[in-house]
Amino acid sequence: MSITLVLFLIVVGITLVITAWAARRTKTTVQFWAAGRQIKGWQNGLAIAGDYMSAASFLGIAGLIAFNGYDGFMYSVGWLVAYLTVLFLIAEPMRNTGKYTMADVLAYRMSPVPVRSAAAFSTVAVSASYMMAQMIGAGSLIKILIPTLDTNLKPYFNWDIFGTHLDPSITMVGVLMMIYVIAGGMVATTWVQIIKAILLMSGAVLLTFLVMLHFGFNFGHFFDAIASVKDKATGLNFTQPGILYKYGQKQVFGIDLALIDNVSLGMALILGTAGLPHILMRFFTVPDGKAARASVAWAMGLIGSFYIMTTFLGFGAATLVGKANICAKVVNGACVGATNSNLAAPRLAEFLGGEFFGTTGAEFLLAFIAAVAFATILAVVAGLTLAASGAFSHDFYVNVVRTHLLHGHVSEREQVLVARITAGLVGLLSIWLAARIGATANAAALVAGVAFVIASSANLPAILFTLFWKRFNTWGAVACLVGGTVITIWLVAIGPGWTLPAVKNPAFPLQNVGIVSIPLGFLLAIVGTYIGDLVKADRLSEVTFHEIDVRAQTGLGAEPNPVAA
Amino acid sequence: MEVGKPVPAPEATRPELARSGPPLGEEVHWEVLEQTEEFRDLVRRRFRFVLPATIFFLVYYFLLPLGNGLAPNLMKTKVFGEVNIAYLFALSEFVMAWVLAYLYIRKANTVFDSLAAKVRARAGKGA
Numbered sequence: 206m207s208i209t210l211v212l213f214l215i216v217v218g219i220t221l222v223i224t225a226w227a228a229r230r231t232k233t234t235v236q237f238w239a240a241g242r243q244i245k246g247w248q249n250g251l252a253i254a255g256d257y258m259s260a261a262s263f264l265g266i267a268g269l270i271a272f273n274g275y276d277g278f279m280y281s282v283g284w285l286v287a288y289l290t291v292l293f294l295i296a297e298p299m300r301n302t303g304k305y306t307m308a309d310v311l312a313y314r315m316s317p318v319p320v321r322s323a324a325a326f327s328t329v330a331v332s333a334s335y336m337m338a339q340m341i342g343a344g345s346l347i348k349i350l351i352p353t354l355d356t357n358l359k360p361y362f363n364w365d366i367f368g369t370h371l372d373p374s375i376t377m378v379g380v381l382m383m384i385y386v387i388a389g390g391m392v393a394t395t396w397v398q399i400i401k402a403i404l405l406m407s408g409a410v411l412l413t414f415l416v417m418l419h420f421g422f423n424f425g426h427f428f429d430a431i432a433s434v435k436d437k438a439t440g441l442n443f444t445q446p447g448i449l450y451k452y453g454q455k456q457v458f459g460i461d462l463a464l465i466d467n468v469s470l471g472m473a474l475i476l477g478t479a480g481l482p483h484i485l486m487r488f489f490t491v492p493d494g495k496a497a498r499a500s501v502a503w504a505m506g507l508i509g510s511f512y513i514m515t516t517f518l519g520f521g522a523a524t525l526v527g528k529a530n531i532c533a534k535v536v537n538g539a540c541v542g543a544t545n546s547n548l549a550a551p552r553l554a555e556f557l558g559g560e561f562f563g564t565t566g567a568e569f570l571l572a573f574i575a576a577v578a579f580a581t582i583l584a585v586v587a588g589l590t591l592a593a594s595g596a597f598s599h600d601f602y603v604n605v606v607r608t609h610l611l612h613g614h615v616s617e618r619e620q621v622l623v624a625r626i627t628a629g630l631v632g633l634l635s636i637w638l639a640a641r642i643g644a645t646a647n648a649a650a651l652v653a654g655v656a657f658v659i660a661s662s663a664n665l666p667a668i669l670f671t672l673f674w675k676r677f678n679t680w681g682a683v684a685c686l687v688g689g690t691v692i693t694i695w696l697v698a699i700g701p702g703w704t705l706p707a708v709k710n711p712a713f714p715l716q717n718v719g720i721v722s723i724p725l726g727f728l729l730a731i732v733g734t735y736i737g738d739l740v741k742a743d744r745l746s747e748v749t750f751h752e753i754d755v756r757a758q759t760g761l762g763a764e765p766n767p768v769a770a
Numbered sequence: 771m772e773v774g775k776p777v778p779a780p781e782a783t784r785p786e787l788a789r790s791g792p793p794l795g796e797e798v799h800w801e802v803l804e805q806t807e808e809f810r811d812l813v814r815r816r817f818r819f820v821l822p823a824t825i826f827f828l829v830y831y832f833l834l835p836l837g838n839g840l841a842p843n844l845m846k847t848k849v850f851g852e853v854n855i856a857y858l859f860a861l862s863e864f865v866m867a868w869v870l871a872y873l874y875i876r877k878a879n880t881v882f883d884s885l886a887a888k889v890r891a892r893a894g895k896g897a
Contacts, residue, residue, distance in 0.1 A: 275856055275857065275860075276838075278857075278860055279834075279835065279860075281860075282831075282834065282860050282863045282864070283831070285863070285864055285867050286827060286831045286863060286866075286867050288867065288871070289823075289824070289827050289867055289870055289871065290824075292871055292874060292875075293820045293823060293824055293874060294820070294824070297878075424851070424853070425850075425851040425852075428851050428852035428853050429851065429852055431852065432852035442852075444852055444853070444854055444856070444857060445842075445845075445846050445854065445856065446838035446842060446845055446846070446856050447838070447842055450835075450838070450839070452838070452839050452842060461839055463839065464835070464836070464839030464840065467835040467838070467839060468832060468835050468836065468839075471831065471832060471835050475828075475831060495878075495879070495883065498875055498878055499875075501871070502871060502872075502875055505867065505868065505871050506868070509864045509867065509868060512864070513861070513864055516857075751800040751801045751803075751804045752798075752800040754800075754804055755798075755800050755803050755804055755809065755889070758809070758812055758813060758816070758886065758889075759809070759812070759886040759889045759890055760886060760890070761798070761803075761889065761890050761893055762798065
């Protein structure tokens with residue numbers, strides 16, 4: 206058995222043991238959705254980091270930097286600064302007013318049926334696009350890193366479902382994620398994320414240390430090496446901006462297209478995080494607002510250090526391995542087939558292991574990084590499944606259908622049962638969708654970007670205005686939640702990059718649509734509110750503002766920590 | 771919990787809530803509470819920190835992509851060895867984020883929390 210397979214089995218084994226332990230503490234809704242609100246600040250900080258640093262940020266950014274130099278680092282910067290928005294405006298008010306999902310906060314002031322349905326719609330849109338990117342990435346990664354696993358699993362997954370052939374790797378990831386969430390709910394998900402964060406940090410620290418060891422801990426030498434790597438197309442070296450964002454080539458409305466694209470990306474990154482349902486959900490797991498604040502501090506420390514290390518990984522791969530040698534299959538030191546930027550970190554690990562510990566070292570480090578990437582994917586998809594099933598079962602089924610439309614009382618037992626069933630359905634659906642889309646789209650990264658844009662165009666205005674704008678009402682909330690989501694998807698669909706190969710003259714020129722859709726989302730919220738005012742549809746929301754205002758600021762009457770009771 | 775209803779009474783009997791303020795009465799008068807000096811002070815102080823800090827980090831953040839796009843030669847200027855302004859500016863974004871977060875949390879732990887506790891105490895007395 207190969208080292209890689211052994212390490213994979215260890216990761217799977219540990220997470221399943223945790224799930225078994227967590228399953229015994231997951232009986233009530235507050236345990237299922239919020240881990241009984243007894244996660245400590247530092248634990249939640251680790252879990253947020255684990256939830257947030259997806260395979261896209263670990264393998265993706267390292268690869269972007271390895272292939273494009275400095276410009277790849279832009280993602281890293283935006284993803285950390287994003288947490289200031291979360292810390293200043295979102296974390297504490299969310300904990301103080303919310304229960305299990307984002308929609309709980311909105312439903313405080315708004316008419317619950319339309320606003321919960323709209324929030325469920327945008328939540329599912331965000332989570333689904335994020336999930337697809339992760340699952341498709343997972344599938345291709347496992348195929349490359351442990352081809353034996355994929356081939357061995359193949360005979361067991363040799364089915365067609367509704368015309369789509371199942372992908373063994375994707376199915377395995379999906380089944381594991383369903384086990385974590387269905388059996389262990391938020392408790393299991395949290396601990397899987399904590400372990401993943403620790404693994405990921407150790408992997409990044411180890412690789413950074415070895416890269417610097419190679420350069421004798423001399424930053425001067427390291428940067429000399431980076432500057433000697435040149436981009437063929439632009440002639441720039443890898444320390445310089447402009448390789449990925451080709452400034453000064455094309456213009457839209459008299460402004461540099463690359464510049465708008467980059468600023469637009471930045472907007473989605475720093476505003477989108479505060480509207481990601483699976484991140485928001487994490488703030489309901491801690492006892493109070495103070496712990497919510499502490500968790501952001503821990504998360505920022507970890508995420509920031511990690512993203513700084515991505516430059517060492519990326520630049521390390523660019524200088525030590527070289528773009529031309531980063532691919533799935535290497536024979537006699539040369540690439541067979543196309544290069545693949547996602548493999549920059551694994552190939553760097555292989556190189557460094559070989560340099561310092563010989564052939565076995567190379568094999569072991571490659572296997573270790575592969576296992577880290579695998580754990581990373583599992584932790585992120587588990588969080589996403591929980592968020593999506595929260596929108597379906599807690600928001601839509603329990604609070605809209607059963608409580609408001611059928612006027613029924615829903616028992617704890619039924620709520621947890623429905624939560625588990627929807628988590629299973631979400632899991633099955635994403636396994637099928639990922640296998641279906643994965644075969645046709647190369648646009649996994651683009652799909653993940655869409656999640657941030659929907660979150661910042663639809664969810665963020667709804668949350669911010671609910672918390673801070675007295676006049677905001679149901680009309681405004683529904684307008685931005687539905688409108689922001691639809692506009693984003695539409696702009697992406699008519700823009701470049703969605704269809705492959707890229708369209709020559711797309712109807713919308715930007716790949717990153719945030720710069721248009723985010724202001725439109727806020728505008729829809731405002732216009733919707735004034736129209737709602739005009740037709741006098743929702744007078745209650747202004748009255749209830751006083752309540753949410755006091756609650757959000759002071760934590761008065763916040764959902765208690767049930768364990769202490 | 772739905773719109774407009776008073777905070778449910780059962781929580782009031784829970785001893786652990788005493789930690790975060792006295793038990794809530796049958797009904798909390800949110801509007802009255804919102805007008806108290808303590809609450810307005812809390813909102814004012816938080817606002818006075820959060821608003822400038824948010825504007826600052828947005829401006830500081832967007833200076834990076836704008837600088838890279840509009841003043842590429844400036845950003846490519848080497849500071850020491852091959853390390854240029856673009857890389858150092860990007861690193862400074864991390865420091866900026868950590869410092870602002872530290873300042874906010876310090877302020878929240880020392881100032882905002884105690885003011886919030888006062889408001890909660892007020893609610894206990896029936897505002």
